[in-house]
Amino acid sequence: MIHSKSTDLYSKIYLFSIIIFLYLPILVMILMSFNSSKFYQLPIDWTFDWYVELAGNKKLLKAGMNSLIIAFVSTIISTVLGTCAAYAFFRFDFRGKRILQILLLPPITIPWLIIGTSMLIFFFWVGIGRGIFPMILGHVALSIPYVVIVVSARMKSFDIALEESARSLGATPLQAFFKVTLPWIFPGFFAAGLFAFAVSLDQFVISYFLATPGERTLPVEIYTAIRKGFTPEINAISTIIILVSMSILLVVSRYHRFNR
Amino acid sequence: MKSILGSMSIRSLIMSLIMIISSVIIHAAEVRVLNWQGYGTDEKWAVEAFTNKTGIEVVHDYFNSEQEMLTKLRTTPGYYDVVLINSAFTGQAQSEGLISAVDSSKIENFNDLSPGMGGNPNLVMNGKVYGVAWVWGVTSFAVDSTRFSNIPDSIEVLWDKKYAGKVSVRDDAVEAVQLTAIALGQDINNPSDLNAIKNKLMSLKSQVRTYWSSEDEWNQFFSADEFDLATYWSGSASRSKTAFKLPVEFVIPKEGAIGWLDGLSVATNAPNSSGAHKFIDWMIDPDFYVKWDTEVGAPASANAKANSMLPSSAFNRAVLGNPQKVSKVQFMGPMDDKIREEMLEIWQEVKASQ
Amino acid sequence: MIKSGINTVKGPLSLTAPTYLWLAFTVFLPLSAMFFFSFLNDAPFGNKDVSFSLENYEAIWNKQFYQILLLKSFRLGLEVTLLCFVIGFPCALILAKNIKGHWREAIFVLIILPFWSNALVRIFSWTMVLRGNGIIEVMLNWIFPGYGDFSFMFTYQAILIGLVHSYLPYMILTCYVSIQAIDDSILEAARVLGAGRFMILFKLIIPLSLPGIAAGSVLIFIPVVGSFMEPRILGGREGTFIGTIIEDQFTRVFNWPLGAALSFLMLFIILMIIILSNSLSKRLR
Numbered sequence: 029m030i031h032s033k034s035t036d037l038y039s040k041i042y043l044f045s046i047i048i049f050l051y052l053p054i055l056v057m058i059l060m061s062f063n064s065s066k067f068y069q070l071p072i073d074w075t076f077d078w079y080v081e082l083a084g085n086k087k088l089l090k091a092g093m094n095s096l097i098i099a100f101v102s103t104i105i106s107t108v109l110g111t112c113a114a115y116a117f118f119r120f121d122f123r124g125k126r127i128l129q130i131l132l133l134p135p136i137t138i139p140w141l142i143i144g145t146s147m148l149i150f151f152f153w154v155g156i157g158r159g160i161f162p163m164i165l166g167h168v169a170l171s172i173p174y175v176v177i178v179v180s181a182r183m184k185s186f187d188i189a190l191e192e193s194a195r196s197l198g199a200t201p202l203q204a205f206f207k208v209t210l211p212w213i214f215p216g217f218f219a220a221g222l223f224a225f226a227v228s229l230d231q232f233v234i235s236y237f238l239a240t241p242g243e244r245t246l247p248v249e250i251y252t253a254i255r256k257g258f259t260p261e262i263n264a265i266s267t268i269i270i271l272v273s274m275s276i277l278l279v280v281s282r283y284h285r286f287n288r
Numbered sequence: 289m290k291s292i293l294g295s296m297s298i299r300s301l302i303m304s305l306i307m308i309i310s311s312v313i314i315h316a317a318e319v320r321v322l323n324w325q326g327y328g329t330d331e332k333w334a335v336e337a338f339t340n341k342t343g344i345e346v347v348h349d350y351f352n353s354e355q356e357m358l359t360k361l362r363t364t365p366g367y368y369d370v371v372l373i374n375s376a377f378t379g380q381a382q383s384e385g386l387i388s389a390v391d392s393s394k395i396e397n398f399n400d401l402s403p404g405m406g407g408n409p410n411l412v413m414n415g416k417v418y419g420v421a422w423v424w425g426v427t428s429f430a431v432d433s434t435r436f437s438n439i440p441d442s443i444e445v446l447w448d449k450k451y452a453g454k455v456s457v458r459d460d461a462v463e464a465v466q467l468t469a470i471a472l473g474q475d476i477n478n479p480s481d482l483n484a485i486k487n488k489l490m491s492l493k494s495q496v497r498t499y500w501s502s503e504d505e506w507n508q509f510f511s512a513d514e515f516d517l518a519t520y521w522s523g524s525a526s527r528s529k530t531a532f533k534l535p536v537e538f539v540i541p542k543e544g545a546i547g548w549l550d551g552l553s554v555a556t557n558a559p560n561s562s563g564a565h566k567f568i569d570w571m572i573d574p575d576f577y578v579k580w581d582t583e584v585g586a587p588a589s590a591n592a593k594a595n596s597m598l599p600s601s602a603f604n605r606a607v608l609g610n611p612q613k614v615s616k617v618q619f620m621g622p623m624d625d626k627i628r629e630e631m632l633e634i635w636q637e638v639k640a641s642q
Numbered sequence: 643m644i645k646s647g648i649n650t651v652k653g654p655l656s657l658t659a660p661t662y663l664w665l666a667f668t669v670f671l672p673l674s675a676m677f678f679f680s681f682l683n684d685a686p687f688g689n690k691d692v693s694f695s696l697e698n699y700e701a702i703w704n705k706q707f708y709q710i711l712l713l714k715s716f717r718l719g720l721e722v723t724l725l726c727f728v729i730g731f732p733c734a735l736i737l738a739k740n741i742k743g744h745w746r747e748a749i750f751v752l753i754i755l756p757f758w759s760n761a762l763v764r765i766f767s768w769t770m771v772l773r774g775n776g777i778i779e780v781m782l783n784w785i786f787p788g789y790g791d792f793s794f795m796f797t798y799q800a801i802l803i804g805l806v807h808s809y810l811p812y813m814i815l816t817c818y819v820s821i822q823a824i825d826d827s828i829l830e831a832a833r834v835l836g837a838g839r840f841m842i843l844f845k846l847i848i849p850l851s852l853p854g855i856a857a858g859s860v861l862i863f864i865p866v867v868g869s870f871m872e873p874r875i876l877g878g879r880e881g882t883f884i885g886t887i888i889e890d891q892f893t894r895v896f897n898w899p900l901g902a903a904l905s906f907l908m909l910f911i912i913l914m915i916i917i918l919s920n921s922l923s924k925r926l927r
Contacts, residue, residue: 039736043749046733050756050810053767056777060770066532067511070780109661116657128658134669137860137916139868141885142676142905143669145892149679149902150672153686158363169668172661201653230760232871237892240364241320241349250762254875256325256350256502266763274755359896498796498878512773514795632895633705639882640707642714 054270061263078264085261091249092265098160098235098245099228102167107221109168110175115209117176118183132173140233143170148237158238163245166234171224178223182216226273318345319563322360322555323372325350326503326527328423328580329571338570344563352501353460361386366557369564375410375549376477376620378419387553389416394565397572397591405590410621411551419551420568425522425587425608426617427463428545433535435516443471443541445517447488452495456509456518459499461635462628463546464489467519470544470618477621482630489638499639503527510534523587526603530585540607544616549590673909680903685896698903708887712908715884719867722805723859729806730813731855735847737814738821750818757811765875768804769795772876796878804872809865813858820854821847856919864912884908 064075082088113132117125135143144166151162186209194204210217232247239248246265253262323329325348335346349368351357354377361371361381373381381387392398398406398420405421412418429446431439446455457464466476468485479485497515500506503524509515511534525538552568554561570576574594580586581598588604589595598605607613683695702708737749756764771777772794794800824847832842848855870885877883884904891901 036740039732039740043733043736043741046729046810047749047752049807050753053764053771053807054756054759056770057763057767060767067508069511070777109664112657113661116654120654122654125654128662131662131665134673135665137864137912138673138909139864139885139912141868141870141888142909143672145888145901145905146672146676147668148892149898150675152363153675165664165668169665172665176661226757232762241322241360241367242347247760247762250760250766251871252350254762254766256352256504262763262766266760270759270763273759277755278751353894355894355896359894362896493879496879514773636887637705637707639879640711640887642710 057263058267058270060260061267063260066260078260082261082264088246088249088261088265091244091246094160094243095229095246098163098167099225102164102171102228103221103225105164106168106171106175106224107217110172110220110224111179111213111217113172114176114179114183115205117180118186119188132176135170136173140170144234144237147234151238158240159243162238163235163243166238167228167231170231170234171227174223174227175220178220179213179216182213182219186212229273317343317560317563318347319369319560319567320347320349320367321370321372321567322349322351322357322368323370324352324503327372327523328586329370329372329567331580331584334570334576334580337576338567341570342563342566344560344566346567350502354462355460358384358386361555366555366559368555369558369560370567371553371555372422372550373419373553374620375408375419375421375551376622378410378551378553379413379622381553382413382418386556387418388556388558389418390420390554390568391565392417392420394562395420395569395572397569397574400574400591400593401572402590402592402595405549408549410549419553420572421590422550422552422572423523423587423589424547424549425604426540426545426547426614427467427519427521428538428540429467429517430520430525430528430536430538431517432510432515433537436537439537439539440517441539441542443467443543445541446471446519447492447495449495451516453497454514454516455492455495456498456500456506456515457492457496458519459501459639461632462623463519464635464638465631466546466620468492470546473543476546476618477623478627482634486634486638489634490641493638493641507532507534510536521587522603522608523585525585526581526587527585530583538603540613540617542616544618545614547614547617547619549619550587676902677906679899680906682899685898698900699907701900702903702907708884708904711882711884711887712911715867715908716911718801718805718869718883719863722802722809722866723863725802725806726810726813726862727855727859730810730858731817731851734814734817734821734854738818739826753811753814761808762871764808765804765872768800768807768876772800772803795876796880798877798880800876800878801873801881804876805866805869808872809862812861813855816854816858816861817851818854820851824850860916867912868908 059072061078062072062074062076064073064077113128117129147162147166148158151157151165156162156165190212191204191208194208195201199207230247231245232251235245235248236251239245244252246269250262250266321329328334329346330348339345349360351360354374357371357373358377358381361368362384365386371381371387373387378387401421405424406412408421410419411421429443431445433439445451446457465479465482465485468488469476469479472481472484472488474480474485498509500509500518506518506520506524507528510518510528520536520538522538522540525536528534528536552571554564554568558564572589572591572594574589574591574597577586577589577591577594578597581589581602581604586604588608595605595609600606680698681694681696682692683697684692686692733753737746737753741749773779778794794803829842829846832846837845868885868888870883870889873881873883873886875881888901888904888908891897891904
């Protein structure tokens with residue numbers, strides 16, 4: 029790319045404005061969480077009230093707990109299942125492999141609205157209904173493709189010869205996998221797990237259709253609050269979520285280089 | 289693997305997880321209420337008083353439309369205890385098996401209900417009470433009193449070009465169609481010319497800035513100056529004025545308004561039926577009602593005794609109690625399924641039009 | 643790839659079976675169920691009589707407004723994708739080529755960070771920025787006293803802003819990955835041979851980063867077509883799209899068969915678009 033002083037300056041200004049654009053609503057929300065006006069009116073009247081209210085808001089706290097439980101369980105399941113599949117694709121060559129790989133696309137390429145409503149229909153019909161268990165079913169299905177993609181990318185750098193030599197030294201396939209392959213791909217495994225966790229935590233559409241009044245996740249509770257009317261505690265809890273998840277990502281990025 | 293996943297730590301992790309989960313699942317006796325948000329049953333002081341007296345906790349879920357209320361009942365059977373159902377829909381809920389009969393002997397205040405309301409044929413079917421008459425009011429429109437030197441007296445002001453882009457309408461098919469029917473002088477439960485209604489609604493659309501779907505939204509948009517006038521409910525207007533101190537004036541125009549009677553029902557297979565009856569009893573109690581109307585703002589009570597305990601200047605006594613003012617009010621009643629479906633379609637078409 | 647002899651079938655089968663069984667139960671079977679549902683005349687719960695009928699598809703065919711809404715939603719998808727490309731591609735380009743080292747990674751993380759905030763709350767925050775007596779109006783009145791009313795809320799543009807804001811990082815990410823893979827020496831060679839800046843951009847950089855652009859476009863276009871949260875919260879009277887109508891069928895109107903029919907139709911059109919664009923890109927190559 030051709031560099032000149034002026035294009036350099038303009039490009040930096042452009043980048044800077046994009047970043048401001050991306051962060052504007054987040055900053056507003058954080059500010060509003062300290063505003064005592066019930067209808068989000070300016071000027072800001074500083075207060076910690078909403079955070080205090082939040083501590084006593086059982087609904088939101090329960091929803092937060094549900095979100096964490098679902099994210100935790102579905103992350104474990106999808107990471108294990110996805111890694112197995114990624115390993116199979118990498119290790120073996122078999123008929124129908126291409127088709128199986130294509131079949132991983134629907135959860136990502138079909139609008140979640142359609143996946144969510146079809147799950148609702150099917151689970152109702154089959155008698156599973158809605159609730160935390162169906163939500164876990166759904167979240168795992170959505171995360172698996174991402175896990176496969178991330179783990180596969182990491183596997184590309186793995187030399188299969190290492191596993192083969194372990195086998196030739198007498199290790200069973202299982203031992204070879206756990207002692208040689210897994211430690212090597214662990215960064216990818218871990219990153220996939222984090223990804224799956226994030227996908228589940230932020231997942232709204234599917235959880236929306238599969239939630240029952242007593243069993244909701246946090247995004248669903250927030251949407252209900254926005255639609256039905258609620259006090260600005262949602263700003264408070266959202267601020268907390270943003271700050272927590274951003275810090276997690278910052279910590280992760282220290283240990284995992286995105287730029288090779 | 290890392291030491292953090294050692295067997296000892298796994299066990300303690302699982303134990304604490306189980307404890308957290310169980311504390312979330314196990315709860316004290318509770319009664320689950322399905323209602324509009326901010327509509328009396330979830331008033332903090334009222335719920336606290338109830339819990340202190342009976343030891344039962346109150347848990348709420350909300351809806352934004354009668355249609356949504358019915359869908360929630362259909363898709364979550366055996367979950368709710370108390371449901372607020374507009375008397376126009378009680379019959380439908382009953383025929384679908386969504387609600388069960390209320391044992392009026394368990395409700396002390398039941399005999400204080402005004403006879404016309406307590407025994408309303410929409411609520412009492414086959415000699416059984418399916419909905420306990422609770423409150424009634426009217427749907428019309430409210431204006432920002434700072435924007436109007438003279439409070440309008442005709443519903444046509446919603447179509448007044450002077451306020452183009454400063455009107456808001458509730459996103460509900462039945463309500464929109466029925467208000468238009470009133471403007472055109474038709475029967476709201478059996479409109480004679482749906483086509484004329486559709487055309488009038490189309491011309492209303494260009495006046496509308498946005499739709500509102502909850503009272504909280506109404507108040508938010510009002511405070512943000514998004515509209516000067518909007519369709520609204522009498523009880524809610526009173527609440528916006530009294531509790532939130534907003535300059536809201538409710539208008540019953542000369543063409544009339546939509547009247548409604550809300551009843552409290554018990555859902556089929558309610559987990560806590562006795563608790564449900566106790567809660568309903570508390571809701572129609574004058575002690576609850578008078579405080580609700582005077583301090584927060586509410587529709588008119590179906591309990592004649594409660595109503596008579598209000599100060600004479602209260603809107604619910606002065607205006608709604610005045611037969612002349614409410615002479616043109618048409619009350620909502622059960623509708624033919626076909627007509628309701630047509631109303632839904634008209635509204636969808638109006639909303640989707642460019 | 644090494645075939646492991648006797649284990650050729652057993653290995654991959656046992657490893658992939660759990661995944662695909664899970665997907666079958668949660669994605670493929672439900673989609674078939676939805677397809678089946680769209681041919682019923684009423685939701686088969688409670689004590690209703692249901693029968694097969696084409697009435698849902700008939701309704702969609704006859705009522706013009708369903709078709710208008712489908713078009714409107716696809717148009718929205720196109721516009722958002724285009725905007726994300728126009729805004730995001732230069733961003734990715736600058737990041738990949740102009741910024742060096744240390745800073746590059748920091749800014750990259752900075753751009754991905756908003757991803758991790760809850761999408762709903764971000765949209766809701768936009769209402770506070772855009773509404774009457776919101777942040778922008780207050781600031782404008784402060785800079786230009788007497789500016790008066792500014793309200794972007796409840797307009798098509800507000801929906802665009804909300805959606806572009808949500809999906810921009812996708813485009814920046816995918817384009818960045820592609821652009822980064824372009825060897826600097828190719829660009830240097832072109833420059834030495836006398837190619838102007840724009841020529842390098844249009845004839846080299848963009849074609850070489852096409853996979854990234856395509857991936858970003860797919861990741862943005864498809865969810866936007868089916869979106870309902872943003873239109874509902876930001877759109878006001880302009881906020882009716884096929885996504886909101888489908889959501890209505892399931893949560894308010896309780897006409898699940900009609901919702902299923904609309905969903906399936908949308909799915910069908912999306913698949914057609916994907917297949918078409920796939921074959922188109924193959925031809926261009």
